[in-house]
Amino acid sequence: MRLADATWTDADAADTDLAVLPVGSTEQHGPHAPLGTDHFTAQAVAEAGAEAYETDADTATDDVVVAPPVTVGVSEEHRQFTGTLWVSPDTFRSTVRDVVGSLASHGWDRVVVVNGHGGNVAALGEVCATIARHDDAYAVPFTWFDAVGDHSADMGHAGPLETAFLRHTDPDLVREDRVEDAAAGASDGWGDWTSHANLAVDVVEFSENGVVGDPRDGDAERGEALLDLAADSLVALLDAVETRDTSLPPHE
Ligand SMILES: [Zn+2]
Numbered sequence: 327m328r329l330a331d332a333t334w335t336d337a338d339a340a341d342t343d344l345a346v347l348p349v350g351s352t353e354q355h356g357p358h359a360p361l362g363t364d365h366f367t368a369q370a371v372a373e374a375g376a377e378a379y380e381t382d383a384d385t386a387t388d389d390v391v392v393a394p395p396v397t398v399g400v401s402e403e404h405r406q407f408t409g410t411l412w413v414s415p416d417t418f419r420s421t422v423r424d425v426v427g428s429l430a431s432h433g434w435d436r437v438v439v440v441n442g443h444g445g446n447v448a449a450l451g452e453v454c455a456t457i458a459r460h461d462d463a464y465a466v467p468f469t470w471f472d473a474v475g476d477h478s479a480d481m482g483h484a485g486p487l488e489t490a491f492l493r494h495t496d497p498d499l500v501r502e503d504r505v506e507d508a509a510a511g512a513s514d515g516w517g518d519w520t521s522h523a524n525l526a527v528d529v530v531e532f533s534e535n536g537v538v539g540d541p542r543d544g545d546a547e548r549g550e551a552l553l554d555l556a557a558d559s560l561v562a563l564l565d566a567v568e569t570r571d572t573s574l575p576p577h578e
Pocket of ligand 1: 355363364442443483484488
């Protein structure tokens with residue numbers, strides 16, 4: 327059930343304790359892909375996973391509440407590229423904690439936070455642990471591009487995976503006439519590394535146009551496979567979250 331489209335009476339009738347909360351960012355994705363890429367992909371995975379869970383033979387009686395996405399994340403590393411928005415990790419953690427708390431107040435207290443942005447990963451892991459330890463809710467982070475098998479190694483930024491994904495879900499948002507330029511100005515890898523330390527603070531230090539990886543390596547067929555793999559992973563996770571004993575031993 328997509329919460330933003332439902333009425334409060336629909337929401338009141340939902341018989342579930344499961345919710346998914348998409349989180350992403352609004353940040354540069356090269357000259358060819360939209361600033362909203364990371365929340366578009368997170369929302370698409372969240373909706374596909376919830377729908378598959380609701381229609382799966384083993385779980386078909388269970389609703390999943392799909393919360394509206396958190397669309398601004400921890401993206402300051404992209405700040406030199408116009409249009410990028412960001413919040414501090416503190417603000418991001420507080421936002422996720424409060425949104426999960428409000429979901430839980432309605433009884434949807436087992437929440438998978440479906441993430442589409444690498445910069446959110448650390449703060450998201452921290453806040454989900456805080457929620458599980460201290461709040462009346464259980465939250466677990468799920469970053470879709472870590473859950474797509476061998477594809478994950480090609481992630482980059484606005485590279486093959488994200489471009490493929492959008493070519494499948496939102497083809498009109500990929501500026502195909504700029505993809506050659508996007509590839510020409512891209513870097514091969516993320517960061518500027520010496521002795522296992524990344525010396526770069528901001529993306530502009532290692533990528534001329536903000537792209538990492540080759541966006542020409544991701545066609546719509548690959549995008550469809552990515553969405554299917556991520557949705558399947560999310561279904562398995564929802565099943566595990568639904569059946570898990572989430573009580574924790576008290577600390578002394
Ligand atoms: Zn992205």
